Amino acid sequence: MTGFDRNLKYWFYYVSKSMLAIYAMIIGIVAVMSLLDGSNFIDTFTENIVLYLTMASAMSVIVFGFTNITVMFPVTVSMSSRRRTSLVAMNVAQQVIGLLSFTISFICALIKWPVLKEMLSLVIPAFLGVIGILFFLGNIVAFLSERFGRTVGMILYIVFVFFVVFLCTIGIGIVKNGKTFSMVMANPQAFAILFCAAGIILDVLGIVLVSAGLNKKEIKYC
Amino acid sequence: MNTLECKGIVKKFGSNEVLHGVDVTLEKGKIYGLIGRNGAGKTTLLSIASGQNPATAGEVDVDGLKVWDNQDALDKICFSRELNITAGNTGIGGLKVKEYLKAARTYFPGYDKSIEERLIKEFELDIKKRLSKLSKGMLSMVTIIVALASKSEYTFFDEPVAGLDVVARDTFYKILLEEFAESGRTFVISTHIIEEAADIFEEVLFLDKGNIILKENTQELVGRTVHVSGVSEEVDKIMEGKKTYHVETIGRSKAATVMLEPGEELRNTADITVQPMNLQQIFVAMCGKEA
Incomplete structure (x- = not known):
């Protein structure tokens, strides 16, 4: 096996295990809540399965960003892996497992709301765009945690999210009554494709951001 | 290779x-x-x-x-x-x-x-x-x-x-x-x-x-490194031209860690005492603070 194969094997194992742990946690929370309010667990779970799966998928992206680069990445390097190989394999595993998880929730959404099937050409690019943005946010967490440590990294991430939300709110306010908004409303298909492309570009930018400077980073155990 | x-x-x-x-x-x-x-x-x-x-x-x-x-x-x-x-x-x-x-x-x-x-x-x-x-x-x-x-x-x-x-x-x-x-x-x-x-x-x-100051076969190092003590002048004579570490002077007496040449031997005399050293003592003599 090459170094990349070994990395892929390990990262897929580790990320899948973490993903299952997040699913288990969500199921556990729903079970406890059902127990507390006396509702039927199966009914509650089935009713809200899209929400729970989406929550688990989104959580996983942030959790992976928060821990993988600071905990498992140094371990893989200390076990004689090339840094870049480990980073690439880590991203491949995170994104494939994340995408798979989001896809399951998407399929559940299509089953639950058949009306979505009629708008697939609009919904799929938008769905991919959202995932790309989430992966980008995951890599922002990874970048900040790797640079500033997990605690400060998380605080800076929250500040970053507030800042982005603030900018978006202002941006929406500006374009809402303008020409751009009318154009978007006139051609939502084009907007969805643009949104998808933006998500993918941001995702790639996030990976580049994390990898920048990683070659010079001092690997230490924490 | x-x-x-x-x-x-x-x-x-x-x-x-x-x-x-x-x-x-x-x-x-x-x-x-x-x-x-x-x-x-x-x-x-x-x-x-x-x-x-x-x-x-x-x-x-x-x-x-x-x-x-x-x-x-x-x-x-x-x-x-x-x-x-x-x-x-x-x-x-x-x-x-x-x-x-x-x-x-x-x-x-x-x-x-x-x-x-x-x-x-x-x-x-x-x-x-x-x-x-x-x-x-x-x-x-x-x-x-x-x-x-x-x-x-x-x-x-x-x-x-x-x-x-x-x-x-x-x-x-x-x-x-x-x-x-x-x-x-x-x-x-x-x-x-x-x-x-x-x-x-x-x-x-x-x-x-931050410097490698010695790389040597352990047995050879231990075999050729001795602690010499005794009358100052006699110890000085032995030290001449040799690598010495951890030199201590007390009154007219002197003690030092001396690295002999390979194969060289030094014996006890009336004025000096030669003692073998173990690896730890050699390390302390070479890297410890000078007396």
Whole structure:
């Protein structure tokens, strides 16, 4: 096996295990809540399965960003892996497992709301765009945690999210009554494709951001 | 070929230079002892020699291959680092021993599970425990297991016996020697417990303030280094033209650690006393503070 194969094997194992742990946690929370309010667990779970799966998928992206680069990445390097190989394999595993998880929730959404099937050409690019943005946010967490440590990294991430939300709110306010908004409303298909492309570009930018400077980073155990 | 060469290794952390152009060659099939005081740069040197961290200047080659960012070279090296668990369950401490070992099994191409299983049994290690729940000695056991089972041609240990009890230390030395005899791997052991390990070091490297000040066969070093004391003038005569360390003068008497030429002998006389020294005493004389 090459170094990349070994990395892929390990990262897929580790990320899948973490993903299952997040699913288990969500199921556990729903079970406890059902127990507390006396509702039927199966009914509650089935009713809200899209929400729970989406929550688990989104959580996983942030959790992976928060821990993988600071905990498992140094371990893989200390076990004689090339840094870049480990980073690439880590991203491949995170994104494939994340995408798979989001896809399951998407399929559940299509089953639950058949009306979505009629708008697939609009919904799929938008769905991919959202995932790309989430992966980008995951890599922002990874970048900040790797640079500033997990605690400060998380605080800076929250500040970053507030800042982005603030900018978006202002941006929406500006374009809402303008020409751009009318154009978007006139051609939502084009907007969805643009949104998808933006998500993918941001995702790639996030990976580049994390990898920048990683070659010079001092690997230490924490 | 068949060597690991560090050429002009410099390491700076900001303005603090920790290694000052270290040149050292490790030959295949030897056990080296890397000895230095706290902060001398032992871990930094090993982490650079193993390709885990970059050098500020200089390079490391293993069997003719550049080590940095080269998987073929990295596959020949294992540096099982000392595990310092400080962040509880949130960092690496949250991993279970078996999870850590699974990573090692995946990453080291020649990993030998039978060695892992034997050591787990010998050390009576509970692999279901999280690393954060292990004592310092148990963490050392984990790093020993990974290093020995990795079967890497060049295997570096950083304080492998720190915190280990006498029985576990004995087990470690026994299995290390067995593995050495069987495989002919190269081992570098960084340790502060010098005398206990002195017998297994074929060569010793003394690292002092970021410089390798000595690299020599252990037996030859111990054989030619003596502590000379007696009348000042007589000791001065012996010291003339020789490497001397830790010179102490008390009144008309003088004492010094003297390195003789290979094959040279020095006998007790009425005016001087010559005493053999062990490795630890030699190290203290060379790297301790001058009297």
